[in-house]
Amino acid sequence: AQTVTQSQPEMSVQEAETVTLSCTYDTSENNYYLFWYKQPPSRQMILVIRQEAYKQQNATENRFSVNFQKAAKSFSLKISDSQLGDTAMYFCAFMVTPGGSNYKLTFGKGTLLTVNP
């Protein structure tokens, strides 16, 4: 079974600064995907960034980037130039690369990020 751990229940950052959210996971699988999702008060889970485990290069999406350390099973999210609209719950999630019929996501408990003006 896969587990995802987010050790920071809450974090805060000043607008325009950089913040890093931590995530570790445990799996015996070799091929998988890792995700960061954002959940604002609207409740909709919004994909922020995705990383394939076979890729050594860290994924980036504009102000969002990850530090993927496969051996350490670590997957942190860096948000640069933080904006007020980044305030939300952030969830780290794991999915085994499909080879069968199970495509479910396993989520961590989340980190509440507050961006202060």
Added chain:
Amino acid sequence: GAGVSQTPSNKVTEKGKYVELRCDPISGHTALYWYRQSLGQGPEFLIYFQGTGAADDSGLPNDRFFAVRPEGSVSTLKIQRTERGDSAVYLCASSLWTPARYTFGSGTRLTVV
């Protein structure tokens, strides 16, 4: 539709009652998922449909929970004899194929009193 639509947005029901939660996925998306998010937790997988069939229902907590997708589009999650512990946000998501990007709906907040 343009997004995944879930109705109702909020539902309050009395303990012991039966409820149905509806999910209308993005048109053409063959895969559909239900997740349950309890307060202060991340979403937990309930069931996955590929077309009309449930490909994986291993996350359903007990036999009070059942989901259908009769025509391969709209899905309904059914909960019988609701209990206070069923109170949570129920999220639905759809995708063209996995692991392509899931698109989540805004969920149904179920409160059992």
